[in-house]
Amino acid sequence: MTYCVAMRLNRGLVFMSDTRTNAGVDNFASTRKMFTFTVEGERNITLMTAGNLATTQAMISLLEERTQAADDRDPSILSQPTMFQVARLVGATLKEVISYSAPGGPASADAFGASVIVGGQIAGGKPTIFLVYPEGNFIEVSEDTPFFQIGETKYGKPILVRAFDPDLTFEDAMKLLLVSFDSTVKSNLSVGLPFDVHLFEDGQFDASRRGRVEVDDPVYRTISTGWGEALKTALDQLPAYKITSDEV
Structure with missing residues (x-):
């Protein structure tokens, strides 16, 4: 499975993805699910993928190939004028891959299904x-929906819904995401470390703020342990619910 989250803050965008793939209960491996396309000073685009691994790898390969191929093999993700057009291209490419992977039509397409988060900024436009x-087809973040999740979303969503604030710093956003990912890891074996991260500040067209949170990362370990202890403390502080004889 997969867990990926992208958030839009007032200062920019934050992306995080896990790296675990699952081909059965006894066959776990790691593979990258976050991909970046950058032109220094002009555009910064990040993709995260979930779903059938063959489908997502074929889609990324097509997008990457078309950034390097001859003009007659365009369109290229690096030549799109707006992020909306980038999303259209990614959607068309994903649909193309699924259609030739599943010649049996919609009935067989489910086995090759995938979803994608694509975000970034092109000079002259806003980060989105x-x-x-x-x-x-696709939808865009808004004030009412300031973050997107794909993959195994249900375990990590409650903390995002309760604690997200568009004024978060990148440091606090990372902390929030690590709690969300930690909750997912502890609930589902098909999601696991390392986590890939990309922080993108509004107007900064480079890919320098990228990194990976490893299994033995001391900050992650501290956050994981501290969150568990904080939950226990909060539960102890809540009032006990006393059941009366009439309610039994």
């Missing part, structure tokens, strides 16, 4: 994020 569906 899109959630792309297997059918190729």
Whole structure:
């Protein structure tokens, strides 16, 4: 499985993805699910993928190949004028890959399904994020929906809903995401470390703020342990619910 999150803050964008793949209960491996396309000073685009691994790898390969191929093999993700057009291209490419992977039509397409988060900024536009569906259509972040998740979303969503604030610093956003990912890791074996991270500040067209949170990362370990202890403390401080004889 997979867990990926992208958030839009007032100061920029934050992306985080796990790296675990699952081909059965006894066959876990790691593979990258975050990909960046950068032109210094002009554009910074990040993709995160979830779903059928063959589908997502073929889609990324097509997008990467078309950034390097001859003009007659365009369109290229690096030549799109706006992030909206980038999302359209990613959606069309995803739909293309699914269609030739599943010649049996919709009935067989589910086995090759995938979803994508694509976000970033192109000079002259604002930083934004899109959630792309297997059918190729997509939606954009808004004030009401300031973050997107794909993959195993249910375990990590409650903390994001309760604690997200667009004024978060990158440091606090990282802390929030690590708690969300830690909750998911502890609830589902198909999500696991390392976590890939990309922090993108509004107007800064480079890929320098990228990194990976490893299994033995001391800050992650401190956050994981501290969050568990904080939950226990908070539970102890809540009032006990006393059941009366009439309620039994």
